[in-house]
Ligand SMILES: Nc1ncnc2c1ncn2[C@@H]1O[C@H](COP(=O)(O)OP(=O)(O)OP(=O)(O)O)[C@@H](O)[C@H]1O
């Protein structure tokens with residue numbers, strides 16, 4: 086009997102090494118390598134330089150940060166369309182605080198917290214109305230963008246301490262951008278949350294079967310709140326980071342960023358139906374979007390064409406992933 | 414004279430990663446017969462039928478249909494050859510109406526000048542005919558999501574009848590049907606038989622099998638251990654073939670043959686009402702060592718009563734007392750924290766986490782129960798998780814390669830056991846079982862009954878809601894009959910018989 090079970094588990098272990106299971110684990114990673122290889126072949130001169138790594142890392146960071154929050158919203162079979170507007174508003178408020186003389190570090194913290202509060206509002210609205218998050222966050226997306234325009238008088242805000250911009254844009258050892266470290270640290274923390282905590286387990290349960298989660302004693306509303314708060318906090322952090330990288334707060338900043346965040350999460354293997362996905366995948370998904378962006382600039386595609394290419398590549402990489410995964 | 418053989422499956426073998434579902438299985442279906450497939454949970458019944466319907470490719474072996482031998486079938490082949498399946502997991506589309514579900518993929522059309530349009534008149538007419546046949550009294554335009562489980566099951570059956578067929582496979586069609594609905598199904602089956610169709614009928618309910626079956630094949634660990642004429646065997650023979658031993662029939666507490674009035678009251682519900690009238694001023698007591706069962710017709714409101722007790726549905730009024738002290742159960746979370754557990758009736762909808770593996774499904778409840786901060790705070794203890802799952806796997810004999818296996822890979826009955834395991838793992842004071850043995854094989858049923866007895870003997874409270882009277886009669890010390898939101902009669906085990914319970918449930922005979 087014991088031997089039989091040992092055999093069974095051995096057989097299972099062997100099965101794990103088939104192409105299929107490997108693809109399921111690392112497929113997204115393969116797409117990333119593929120994209121990098123294409124660039125390396127197309128522009129070997131530019132590609133193989135240290136600054137390439139730095140630039141890709143820096144460019145991906147904002148998107149990865151937003152996508153990390155978006156991941157949770159999708160994980161509970163919802164969505165957060167307001168993240169782009171949250172990025173803009175938190176950036177704007179942080180900039181205005183600094184201009185008004187508040188210490189940069191405090192402004193930064195307040196900016197991130199504001200993101201959390203905005204997320205909380207999304208969560209409360211979802212809970213109170215019972216409407217799908219798609220509707221709620223579609224509404225708050227417009228509202229928050231409007232608020233940003235109002236408080237900024239529709240114009241950009243400059244003139245906050247240069248130390249802020251300099252610090253955020255610093256490259257550690259002249260190689261790794263600080264923003265990338267922030268994004269990856271956030272990913273590590275959230276990965277821990279999803280894998281090692283009861284909170285994370287409950288969120289997956291909620292995404293898998295809402296009603297069963299309720300019967301199992303999971304506080305559905307509380308967890309919905311927490312999820313939207315995480316999404317808001319991540320977007321707030323992204324807003325502050327973007328502010329530091331750009332050097333000014335634009336009222337139209339981050340328009341359409343929710344699309345890239347959703348794309349990153351989905352490319353990274355998160356299921357739209359909820360309950361399935363991993364932080365690691367989201368990070369890779371974010372890098373894929375970053376590499377596509379970087380590559381289009383490297384290949385000097387006209388900006389008019391970039392949107393088209395980006396859209397096509399998003400569809401292409403998800404389709405490729407599913408196609409290969411379904412082929413036996 | 415022997416009827417024509419419609420389908421012959423020869424030496425079929427099917428391996429899944431880590432499990433051999435079928436080792437060497439031969440099986441045939443004749444025209445005009447009901448061929449019963451019987452076997453323990455995970456014996457390979459569903460897998461065998463999925464090979465016939467083209468869902469799975471056999472590892473080896475073949476299928477002969479119409480004298481033609483197939484190494485494997487595709488769903489398209491199966492469809493073309495007239496093989497219809499009513500799967501164990503319902504496959505109706507909730508957002509579509511009944512009639513659209515019936516004709517999905519082959520809507521009746523009307524020719525117009527340049528194009529075809531859906532012929533709704535024809536669709537409605539045919540749908541009504543089919544619903545009439547299976548005995549479902551609903552407007553065919555009703556969205557399927559508004560139906561109860563048993564009604565969905567009936568739609569599933571009607572769907573298989575919507576197209577011409579040669580072989581109809583029914584994988585546990587009666588698991589969630591009411592007595593009345595089963596009668597209708599049997600009438601349908603008899604009509605199909607008379608038309609010379611072959612029927613494969615899978616069920617764990619022996620009386621049904623003895624009634625409707627012509628031949629029976631018993632599966633054990635993926636192999637055929639015998640095909641018999643039903644007329645030549647008794648139910649006990651079948652159990653012995655399947656489980657390899659006789660099973661106990663009664664599990665009552667023998668120490669209190671004259672009722673439990675003298676015993677300590679463990680759990681009490683006082684004056685419980687629901688706004689929708691599914692519970693009207695209901696009171697009952699559960700004594701130490703007693704198993705209390707709830708009988709009644711479907712729709713009487715037993716599950717709704719338990720939902721209100723457990724805090725899953727709002728109460729209008731009423732008190733819940735544990736050990737004489739009032740406890741609050743405004744949500745399942747509160748109920749769980751205060752010592753209750755409830756195995757829900759519709760476990761696919763209210764119990765099953767398809768995205769979790771076995772151990773995650775089982776350990777969820779203990780985790781929530783022990784977490785501070787409303788069930789949110791704390792870390793996952795992987796050793797505890799594993800131990801907890803292994804314990805239930807052993808206690809319930811869950812058939813799986815390991816507790817790390819996704820639950821979706823388990824057989825239907827084993828999935829049910831996983832959910833049972835979750836609620837047992839919570840180690841609650843009071844356990845409410847709503848249809849505890851749905852989809853579970855005879856041998857395991859007996860083990861679960863024994864387990865319930867053990868729980869009661871060790872001082873836990875056990876409440877059982879079941880529409881299977883033999884089940885209630887086998888385990889309960891006291892049976893309450895529920896009708897239209899009220900307890901109309903209470904029978905001690907010694908006075909309970911199928912007849913008087915059925916009578917009380919239907920007529921509300923209150924003496
Ligand atoms: N997709 C799958 N992947 C891996 N193993 C599977 C898969 N489907 C079935 N199995 C395994 O094959 C065995 C037979 O399962 P099957 O569903 O045929 O049982 P069954 O006889 O229908 O049981 P039940 O009475 O519980 O419905 C089980 O051990 C099950 O775990």
Ligand SMILES: [Mg+2]
Nearest residue numbers: 459501824825
């Ligand atoms: Mg089955």
